[in-house]
Amino acid sequence: MIYSLCLLLILIGLYGVIVSRQTLKIVVSLLIMNHGVHLMLLLVGYRKNGSPPIVDPGTTIADFAAGAVDPLPQAMVLTSIVIGLGVLALMVALCVRLYERYGTFDVTEIRRLRG
Amino acid sequence: MIEVLALLILLTVIAAIITVLTSNLLHAVISVGAVGFLLAIVYLFLSAPDVAIVQIGVEVVSLVILIRATLGREVQKLKTVHAVVGVSFAVAFVAVIGLFGIQVFNAFPQFGIPVMQRFADAPSLVYLQSGLAETGAPNLVTAVLLDFRAWDTLGEATVLFCAALGAVAILRRNARINTDKNKEESS
Structure with a gap:
């Protein structure tokens, strides 16, 4: 059930990317897809009832390894979140430049070429 | 526990639906912020405190970027001419992708049983068992990030640097005009 909610999040983002006409709204929809993929990796x-992957001084390593959640997806998602921020900044910069040149976020009006 | 998790993810999905369906750009940006912050709480429930902290920080910065790009621009009633053909095509496309997605998610192990338990030699098990002894870091997420997979972190820093450089290059104004003037003055 939780997996299906996560899939729903990704699909909502995909729908937004297809339907939206404003460039910034497409960026926001891509952000939602990004969140959905991160959530899926962490759910896997x-x-x-797992504990965070931080070793408690009181417990033995064997107990810890049997009860902690997977640290590898967490590390990869951490990397991916930060990369997502950089890509978002790049996309927003492109949207802002397009707005300055054409005066609109609407992709149907950003058609004519201006050299 | 799982019910609370499902409820939080359901709220996230509702915020995402509002984001996609609203016609006001500022409303969309604010509700995507709601998605991000709700996901930070979800990450806390998934025993991932490091990811939750990073998510909150990144979400604040990305909200600042998005609101700065939205404010003062054409945020009022944007004409949303939802052509019936276009929307139905989009729904059909999303439904097809969703069918494939359901197949993929059915192949996943049951929720609550991590993938690493399927394989005896999964790297995650090695990290969990020998991470503290090999790296000396009690927090295994940072041990993976900065020790076992430090090359990945270097690549991440490279991508981040390139993206920031690209954003600066795109947003820089009058650069070419100034150099042209300089050339004219010098020649």
């Missing part, structure tokens, strides 16, 4: 690594 989740252990039921």
Whole structure:
């Protein structure tokens, strides 16, 4: 059930990318898809009632390894979130330049070439 | 526990639906912020405190960027001419992708059983068992990021640097005009 909600999040983002006519709205929809993929990766690594992957001084390593969630997807998602921020800044910069040149965010009006 | 998780993700989905369906750009930006912050809480429930912290920080910065790009521009009633043909095509396309997605998600292990338990030699198990002894870092996420997979982090820094450089290059004004003037003055 949780996986299907996560899939729904990705599909909503995809729908927004297809239907939207404003460039910024397409960027925002891509952001939602990004969030959905991150959520999926973390859900795959989740252990039921698992503890965070931080070693407690009181516990033994064997107990810890049997009860902690998967640290690898967390590290990769951490990387991906930061990269998403950089890509978002790049996309917004493109949208802002397009707005300055054409006076609109509407992709149907950004047609004519201006050398 | 799982019910709370499902409820939070459901709220996230509702915020995402509002984002996609609203016609006001500022409303869309604010509700995507709601999506991000709700996801940070979801990450806390998924035992991922590091990811939650980074998510909150990144979400603040990206909201600042998006609101700065939206304010003062054409945010009022944008004409949303939802052509019936276009929307139905989009719904059909999303439905097809969704069918494939359901197939993929059915192949996943049951929720609550991590993928690493399927393989005896999964790298995650190695990290969990020998991470503290090999790196000395109690937080295994940082151990993976900065020690086991430090090359990935270097690549991430490279991508981030290139993206920031690209954004600066795109947003820079009058650069070419100034150089042209300089050339004219010098010649």
